[in-house]
Structures are given as C-alpha cells and as structure tokens.
Amino acid sequence: MIARRIRLIAVLAITLVFLLAWVFPIVWSVLNSLKTDSDVLAYPPKLFFTPTLEPYRDVLFGSASILPNLISSFIISIGTTVITMLMAVPAAYALARLRFRGKKFAGFYVLATQMLPPVGIIIPYFLILRNIGWIDTYQGIILIYLSFSLPFAIWLLVSYFEDIPFEMEEAAYLDGASRMKTLWRIIIPQVRGGIAVTVVFVFLNAWNEFLFAVVLSGNTVRPVTVAMFNFISVEQTLWAKLAAVSVLAMLPVVILGIVAQKNIVKGLTVGAVKGGGRR
Amino acid sequence: MPGHAAAIPQGDLGRVLAQRERRFAAALLAPAFLALLATTTFPLLFLIGTSTFRMDLAMPFADGFVGLENYRTLLADDRFWSSLLVSLIYTGATVVLQVALGLALALLVMDMKRGQGWFRIIAILPVVLSPAVVGMIWRTFMLAPEFGIVDYLAINAGLGSKNWLGDPTLAMVSVVVIHTWQWTPFAFMVLLASLASLPEDIYEAARLDRASAWQRFRRITLPLLRPAIVMVVIMRTMVALTAFAAIFTVTGGGPGTATEILNLYAYRKSFTELSIGYGSALAVALLVVTILISGVLFALRRAK
Amino acid sequence: MSGRGQVRFEDIVKMHGEFAALKGVSFEIEPGEFFALLGPSGSGKSTTLRILAGLDAPSAGRVFIDGQDITAADARDRDIAMVFQSYALYPHMTVYENIAFPLEMARMSKAEIVPAVQEAARKVAIEHLLQRKPGQLSGGQQQRCALARAIVRKARLFLLDEPLSNLDAKLRLETRTELKKLQRSLGVTAVYVTHDQEEAMTLADRMAVFMAGEIQQIGRPADVFARPNSIDVAAFIGSPPMNLIPARYRDGGVEIAGHRLETSLKEAGERDVVVGIRPGAVRIAAGGIPAVVELVEDLGDTAILDLDCQGISIRARVSDGDVPREGTALSITARAADIHLFDATTRRRL
Numbered sequence: 001m002i003a004r005r006i007r008l009i010a011v012l013a014i015t016l017v018f019l020l021a022w023v024f025p026i027v028w029s030v031l032n033s034l035k036t037d038s039d040v041l042a043y044p045p046k047l048f049f050t051p052t053l054e055p056y057r058d059v060l061f062g063s064a065s066i067l068p069n070l071i072s073s074f075i076i077s078i079g080t081t082v083i084t085m086l087m088a089v090p091a092a093y094a095l096a097r098l099r100f101r102g103k104k105f106a107g108f109y110v111l112a113t114q115m116l117p118p119v120g121i122i123i124p125y126f127l128i129l130r131n132i133g134w135i136d137t138y139q140g141i142i143l144i145y146l147s148f149s150l151p152f153a154i155w156l157l158v159s160y161f162e163d164i165p166f167e168m169e170e171a172a173y174l175d176g177a178s179r180m181k182t183l184w185r186i187i188i189p190q191v192r193g194g195i196a197v198t199v200v201f202v203f204l205n206a207w208n209e210f211l212f213a214v215v216l217s218g219n220t221v222r223p224v225t226v227a228m229f230n231f232i233s234v235e236q237t238l239w240a241k242l243a244a245v246s247v248l249a250m251l252p253v254v255i256l257g258i259v260a261q262k263n264i265v266k267g268l269t270v271g272a273v274k275g276g277g278r279r
Numbered sequence: 280m281p282g283h284a285a286a287i288p289q290g291d292l293g294r295v296l297a298q299r300e301r302r303f304a305a306a307l308l309a310p311a312f313l314a315l316l317a318t319t320t321f322p323l324l325f326l327i328g329t330s331t332f333r334m335d336l337a338m339p340f341a342d343g344f345v346g347l348e349n350y351r352t353l354l355a356d357d358r359f360w361s362s363l364l365v366s367l368i369y370t371g372a373t374v375v376l377q378v379a380l381g382l383a384l385a386l387l388v389m390d391m392k393r394g395q396g397w398f399r400i401i402a403i404l405p406v407v408l409s410p411a412v413v414g415m416i417w418r419t420f421m422l423a424p425e426f427g428i429v430d431y432l433a434i435n436a437g438l439g440s441k442n443w444l445g446d447p448t449l450a451m452v453s454v455v456v457i458h459t460w461q462w463t464p465f466a467f468m469v470l471l472a473s474l475a476s477l478p479e480d481i482y483e484a485a486r487l488d489r490a491s492a493w494q495r496f497r498r499i500t501l502p503l504l505r506p507a508i509v510m511v512v513i514m515r516t517m518v519a520l521t522a523f524a525a526i527f528t529v530t531g532g533g534p535g536t537a538t539e540i541l542n543l544y545a546y547r548k549s550f551t552e553l554s555i556g557y558g559s560a561l562a563v564a565l566l567v568v569t570i571l572i573s574g575v576l577f578a579l580r581r582a583k
Numbered sequence: 584m585s586g587r588g589q590v591r592f593e594d595i596v597k598m599h600g601e602f603a604a605l606k607g608v609s610f611e612i613e614p615g616e617f618f619a620l621l622g623p624s625g626s627g628k629s630t631t632l633r634i635l636a637g638l639d640a641p642s643a644g645r646v647f648i649d650g651q652d653i654t655a656a657d658a659r660d661r662d663i664a665m666v667f668q669s670y671a672l673y674p675h676m677t678v679y680e681n682i683a684f685p686l687e688m689a690r691m692s693k694a695e696i697v698p699a700v701q702e703a704a705r706k707v708a709i710e711h712l713l714q715r716k717p718g719q720l721s722g723g724q725q726q727r728c729a730l731a732r733a734i735v736r737k738a739r740l741f742l743l744d745e746p747l748s749n750l751d752a753k754l755r756l757e758t759r760t761e762l763k764k765l766q767r768s769l770g771v772t773a774v775y776v777t778h779d780q781e782e783a784m785t786l787a788d789r790m791a792v793f794m795a796g797e798i799q800q801i802g803r804p805a806d807v808f809a810r811p812n813s814i815d816v817a818a819f820i821g822s823p824p825m826n827l828i829p830a831r832y833r834d835g836g837v838e839i840a841g842h843r844l845e846t847s848l849k850e851a852g853e854r855d856v857v858v859g860i861r862p863g864a865v866r867i868a869a870g871g872i873p874a875v876v877e878l879v880e881d882l883g884d885t886a887i888l889d890l891d892c893q894g895i896s897i898r899a900r901v902s903d904g905d906v907p908r909e910g911t912a913l914s915i916t917a918r919a920a921d922i923h924l925f926d927a928t929t930r931r932r933l
Contacts, residue, residue: 022404022464026416029416086310090308094307098300098303116323118523121319123322123329123559124559128325170638171673171732173659174658190675192675208408210410253409269514
C-alpha cells in the first residue's frame with residue numbers, strides 16, 4: 001500500500017516535470033511579451049511584474065509594424081490551403097476509390113516526392129523564380145508550398161475517402177447519378193470532417209514553413225516567421241517586442257492545433273502508416 | 280448457344296466500362312500530378328543538372344559545365360564530412376531521445392486515470408509551433424546568459440553561467456535539446472495512441488499466466504508496439520536530416536560549423552556563399568544520404 | 584408492368600486474375616418473376632448480381648435486359664434499382680432526401696417528386712420517419728428506407744442483395760412475407776441473392792443454385808428440393824441436410840450397413856453410388872437397417888435423431904409423438920421414391 005503510494009507520487013512528479021517543461025517556454029514567452037524590456041532582462045527573472053500591452057501596441061501599430069507580415073502569412077497560408085484542396089480532393093478520391101492501371105505507382109510517387117530534401121527544391125526554384133521575376137511574390141511562394149502540402153493533403157484525404165463503403169458509389173450509380181454527381185453529392189458531403197482536418201493541417205504547415213520563405217521573401221512578401229528576425233540583431237535585441245511577435249506567430253497555430261486535437265495523431269502520421277504497409 | 284458467345288472477343292465488354300473509369304480518374308488526378316511533377320520531380324532533375332555546373336552568383340563570369348568536378352571537390356571537402364557527421368549525431372541523438380522519452384512518458388501516462396486529457400492538450404502545443412519560432416524563443420528567453428531561464432537554473436545549481444550557444448559542444452547539446460523538446464510530444468502522442476489500441480484482454484491473460492510487469496512489457500507491449508516505434512523512428516529521422524529552421528534560428532550552424540548539419544551546409548553554400556553549383560551537389564548528396572538511411576530503416580521495418 | 588424486366592445471361596465469365604469467379608453462367612428470368620440466386624459464400628451469386636447491375640463488368644459473355652444487349656452499359660443507364668446488404672443509405676441525407684435522390688437524378692420536377700416519395704414511403708410504412716437521418720433509424724427502419732429508395736423510381740428490375748441478413752430472426756421472418764407481397768403488388772421482376780436456402784425456398788418463383796462459379800440447377804424451389812440434380816445441391820438444400828451415404832448399387836437396390844433398400848432406379852448391373860435420404864424421409868419400421876439412437880435434438884414439434892447404423896451416421900426427423908430415448912436400438916428404412924441416387928464420381932443425379 002505504501003509502496004504503491006510512493007510509486008504514484010513518483011509518477012506524478014515525473015509527469016509534472018514534463019508538463020512543466022513543455023508549457024514553460026511558451027508561457028514564459030507570453031509573460032515576457034507583457035513586460036517592459038528592463039523587466040525581461042531583470043536578474044533573477046521576474047515572475048511577478050506589472051503587465052503592459054506596450055510591446056503588442058508597438059509591434060502591431062508602431063513604426064516597424066509586423067501587421068503586414070501577419071497579413072502576408074495569412075495570404076500565403078490561405079492561398080496554399082485553397083489551391084492544395086482544390087487539387088488534392090479529386091486526386092485523393094481517384095487514388096482511394098477508382099480502378100485504373102498504375103494506381104499503385106501513383107500512390108507511391110506521391111509518397112516518394114516527400115523524400116526530396118526541401119533544400120534540393122529551393123535551389124533550382126530560386127534560379128527559376130529569379131529568372132521569371134517571381135521572387136518576393138505570393139505566387140512564387142505558394143507554388144513551392146504545393147511541393148509539401150499536396151502529398152500531405154492527398155494522403156490524409158485518401159484515408160478519409162477509404163472509410164466510406166463502396167456501396168455508397170454503387171447505390172448512387174444505380175440511382176442514376178453520374179460519376180461527377182456521385183463525388184459531389186454523395187461522397188464529398190461524407191468526408192466533410194476529413195476535409196476540415198486536412199484544411200487545418202495544410203494551413204498549419206504553410207504558416208510554419210521557414211526555409212522556402214527565407215529564400216523567396218523580400219520586402220513585399222515576408223511572412224511573420226521571417227520578419228521576426230527584424231527584432232534581433234548583433235547590435236540590439238528588442239526583447240519584449242520579439243516576445244510579442246512570437247506570441248502572435250504562435251497564436252493561430254495553437255488555436256488550430258487545439259481545434260484539431262482529436263485528429264492530431266492521424267494528421268501527424270499520415271502516409272507513414274500506409275507507406276510500406278498494405279499498399 | 281455457347282458457340283455464339285465464344286465468338287465475342289475476350290475482355291471487349293468490360294473494357295468500355297473500365298475505360299470510362301480510367302478517363303475519369305485521369306481527369307481527377309491531372310491537376311495534382313502536374314503540380315507535383317512541376318514542384319518536385321522537375322526541380323530534382325534541374326538540381327542534378329546544376330550540380331554539374333560551376334555556378335557562382337558572385338562570379339557569374341566563371342560559370343560553366345564542369346561534369347563531376349563538384350562531386351570530386353565534395354569528397355575531398357572536410358567541411359562536407361564534418362557536416363555529415365554533425366547530421367548523423369544530431370539525427371541519432373534527437374531520434375533516440377524522442378523515442379525513449381516519448382515511450383517512457385506514454386507508459387507512465389497510460390495508467391493515469393485523471394489528467395490524461397491535460398497531457399494530450401499540452402503535448403499538442405510544441406508540435407504545432409513553427410520550428411523557427413521555437414528556435415527563436417529558446418535562443419533568447421531560455422538560453423540567453425543570466426536572464427535566460429536555463430542559464431538561471433544552471434547558475435542556481437552551482438554550474439555557473441555558460442555560453443550555451445557559443446561553446447561548440449554546448450551549442451550542439453542545445454540544438455539537440457530544442458529539437459527533442461519540440462518533437463518528443465509527437466512520439467509520445469503516437470505511442471500513447473497505439474498503446475491505447477492494444478487489447479486489454481491479452482494483458483489479463485498474461486497476468487493469469489503469471490508474467491511480471493517487466494515481462495509483460497518486454498514480451499507483450501514492446502513487440503506489439505514495434506511497428507509504431509519503427510514508424511516514429513522513420514518519420515523523425517527524415518525530419519531531423521532536413522531540419523533547418525530549428526538550427527538556423529538558434530545558432531545559424533555555428534559557432535563556426537559546430538552545428539552545421541549537411542542540410543544547413545547546402546543552404547549556406549548556395550545562398551550565403553552563393554555557390555549554387557556546389558550547393559546543388561551537396562543537396563544531391565543529402566538526398567542520397569536520405570535514401571540510404573530510409574532504405575536501411577525500411578528494411579528494418581520489414582524484417583520480422 | 585408485365586413484359587418489362589426480362590433478363591438473359593449468356594455464358595458470363597468473370598475472372599479475377601487467374602481465379603474464375605464465374606465459369607460460363609447462362610439463365611433467363613421472365614418478366615414479373617421473383618428469381619433467387621442461391622448458393623454458399625464465394626459461389627458467384629453476388630458476382631452475378633453485380634454484373635447484372637453493371638457494377639462489375641464480365642470478362643466474357645453477354646447480358647440482355649428486355650432483349651437489349653446492355654453488357655457495356657453504365658449502371659446508371661440500366662434502369663435498375665437495388666437494395667444493398669448494408670442498405671447503403673446516404674448518411675448525410677434525410678430519409679426523404681434518400682428516397683428522392685434517384686428521382687432527382689432522373690431530373691424529375693419537385694411537384695412530381697414529393698408525391699412519389701410519399702407513396703413509396705407509405706408502401707413500406709415509414710411515412711412518419713421522412714425527416715430523420717439514417718443514423719437515427721433502427722435496423723428494420725433502415726431496411727425499409729432502402730426498399731423505398733429502390734421502389735420509388737419504378738425501375739424495370741429490382742435487385743436485392745441479402746437484404747434480410749442484417750435483421751434479427753423475428754424481424755427477418757416478418758419482412759420476408761412483406762417483401763413477397765410488395766413484389767407481387769408492384770408486379771416488378773425481382774432478383775434476390777441469398778445464402779439462406781429457406782429464404783430462397785419461401786420467396787422465389789424460381790431459383791438458380793450456385794456452386795463454385797457455376798449454376799448447378801435452375802428450377803422452382805419445390806422441384807429443386809424434390810429432385811436435386813447433384814450431390815452438392817442435395818447437401819445444400821434442406822435443413823437438416825440430406826443424409827449422403829456412399830453405397831454399392833446392384834440391380835435396382837442399394838446395400839447400406841449390410842441391409843438392402845429398394846430404389847426407384849431399375850437398372851441391371853453394379854456401380855458405386857451415393858445414396859441420399861432426407862432426414863424427414865427416414866422411417867422407423869421393423870425389418871430395416873439396425874440403428875442405435877446416439878443423440879436426440881428436440882425441437883419441440885419435431886425431433887432430430889442422430890443414428891449410428893454400424894458406423895454410418897444417419898439423421899432422422901421424427902414427429903413429437905414417438906421420440907425414442909438415447910441409446911435405444913431400432914431399425915430404419917425408406918421408401919424407394921424417397922431415395923435419391925447420385926453417381927459417386929460425376930456427383931450427378933442418376
């Protein structure tokens with residue numbers, strides 16, 4: 001009985017340490033974003049202080065406003081999501097449900113494209129986009145983002161399409177529906193949930209991307225993950241403002257992550273389960 | 280009667296139906312596959328092409344076809360070999376730590392009756408964040424000398440203030456810890472999910488067979504969890520090999536080249552030193568390394 | 584509506600790679616007929632139905648409906664309605680929308696659709712459920728909804744793929760009767776797939792018995808029951824199944840456990856045969872084959888006896904009045920007309 005209680009306390013202590021370790025850096029950033037610079041730099045670190053919204057006011061509406069960058073991030077993420085979904089939904093349906101020669105290969109190809117290191121994509125595309133003047137444009141970044149968002153979205157959607165019984169299409173065909181009508185009226189309404197989850201993850205991945213953004217962004221198109229660097233330099237770091245920008249950059253994805261909580265494991269492991277498995 | 284039907288060419292009938300289905304499939308697949316060809320396969324070929332050129336954005340006058348010279352340079356390049364070593368250390372350390380910690384935690388949390396929900400929500404936070412933001416937070420508020428929390432804890436523990444990102448060894452430890460911090464929840468969530476999907480009754484059967492807790496873990500849990508563990512290892516290895524933001528934002532590959540993984544070297548060569556041709560060769564080398572390692576891992580997965 | 588819904592299968596072959604799911608199946612269904620495709624799982628009955636529906640394409644052979652070759656026609660152009668085993672109700676639509684869907688696809692106006700849906704729903708007694716979603720219905724109600732969706736369009740053919748298999752035993756019996764009445768009142772041709780021989784016997788006007796990708800026998804259920812034309816059909820039809828006993832035929836009789844039984848086949852000579860006797864045709868009478876009662880399964884109105892006739896097991900069905908006890912020794916016999924003879928090698932009826 002005592003041994004059991006000791007075990008329980010030990011388990012609780014260990015898990016608590018982990019929970020704290022995961023939450024702390026995030027909470028600490030939030031706290032620092034509500035401090036003045038001198039409070040941030042105080043030693044020992046201040047857990048209690050007079051909170052101020054000054055850093056947020058500065059980074060949003062000050063002279064070096066981050067607002068255009070946030071808008072940039074939104075345009076890139078939403079654009080990527082819309083285009084990805086328009087292409088991925090039909091493709092995933094075909095891969096999941098239709099019979100055609102080379103289907104196995106097509107599925108494998110989608111997976112294999114993810115083997116290519118992003119740096120291997122950005123080098124040639126930097127040259128190409130520079131030649132056609134698409135550096136620092138939304139179309140340039142969104143085009144490249146398809147390289148990772150499409151395979152991901154296709155595989156995630158395939159898993160949802162596969163959950164629908166084949167009889168659904170067969171019943172619809174016998175009821176006189178064309179293939180297109182069947183897809184639109186019978187199948188897509190049944191994967192609405194899966195489509196919503198996919199939208200969340202595609203948006204999230206686009207929002208978080210960094211390598212392509214660093215290479216392709218300029219003065220017009222500069223997502224917030226890149227613009228963060230304005231607040232940190234060799235000469236001077238604007239601590240509180242940097243914290244505020246970090247929190248603003250985290251906010252959308254944290255909200256989306258919690259919204260998609262139940263599907264997060266599926267979203268994170270998509271493709272891998274299928275990869276070398278039964279396909 | 281039978282002779283009549285035998286006169287019809289075989290398979291002619293189904294072909295019409297199958298052809299309609301094929302055409303529909305092709306129409307649905309075309310946009311996505313054209314986009315994938317354009318954004319992945321085409322750049323790969325282009326990359327292999329540029330890797331056989333001397334292409335220097337700083338000195339365009341010297342550009343030209345050089346055949347395999349970039350690769351010959353690469354094999355004799357100490358910085359390449361050191362970056363490969365850093366890659367392997369970074370990947371090995373982060374993957375092992377993630378899986379070990381994730382598994383241990385999943386086993387602990389598994390039997391928790393209350394508080395599991397909290398764990399699930401909090402575990403989501405790190406993995407949905409941008410590695411760039413994570414890197415930035417750690418570089419400043421966690422690792423900065425004195426007021427950074429890690430340094431503050433080190434001082435209070437009597438270790439004294441350290442130059443966490445300035446010392447080669449400590450910098451390596453730091454980037455490994457940051458990556459592990461962000462992605463252990465991933466291993467934790469996946470392994471917890473597959474632990475939860477294991478059937479209860481086999482544990483009851485094992486208990487009746489008088490297996491001890493350790494035996495139950497070794498003989499039942501671990502073998503049943505193996506596919507999930509291997510999957511996590513494969514996925515995390517692929518990501519660690521091409522990690523960029525989490526190192527770039529923290530150390531930029533430094534001090535010197537202490538944390539410069541191959542991926543970062545290819546980037547720096549191409550976009551900092553503007554030597555695109557050689558950078559391309561490094562990217563191809565990274566692809567080859569990725570394929571080799573994943574080949575080994577997939578073979579491991581298939582074994583047994 | 585007669586004259587509509589005539590079906591002809593001509594030498595239909597279906598290959599799945601090397602495996603022949605159907606090995607040349609031919610049959611005809613008359614307009615207005617209730618036709619059952621009966622057989623164990625994997626016998627090809629469902630494949631046959633799917634080829635008729637246009638959901639699968641045959642590897643060879645032709646399918647005709649009303650004299651018209653529809654082998655290469657799309658399912659949607661065949662004017663066929665079907666009830667699936669899983670019902671295949673569209674989960675995101677209400678019952679009303681489910682039933683209206685085929686009419687909508689036929690581009691009917693709303694003014695035509697509303698009364699048609701009402702009428703179909705009334706026929707299967709689900710008018711009060713029209714605004715529900717399929718997920719809120721019981722199994723029986725879902726089945727009715729699937730029926731309504733199939734009959735609303737007045738298609739020329741009505742296909743049913745094991746429509747009762749997901750219902751519990753009591754509901755299954757009730758629905759069976761209603762199904763038959765519904766088909767009669769609509770006068771539509773129905774093709775019914777089932778593995779349950781009792782269902783086929785009670786519902787069908789005629790049935791085709793499938794075994795291993797081939798039709799073994801086509802006929803009225805009573806005829807198939809009375810004169811199964813192979814050992815396999817004999818073993819499949821009837822419950823409990825027919826006793827099948829290897830024996831030696833000699834000059835109009837067979838010898839079982841050292842005792843001779845006269846048969847209706849009068850042919851000189853000797854050969855190896857399999858003797859088939861339905862449990863209900865086994866009579867307890869003196870001077871027959873000696874047997875010992877091993878086990879009694881009492882079903883209430885009848886009882887099944889497991890008999891041991893010197894190493895050969897035989898089952899007999901007796902009425903409730905005179906059930907012998909386990910261990911009793913008795914003697915059994917059968918009338919010549921009740922003895923089926925099959926060739927031991929070709930397995931065909933003699």
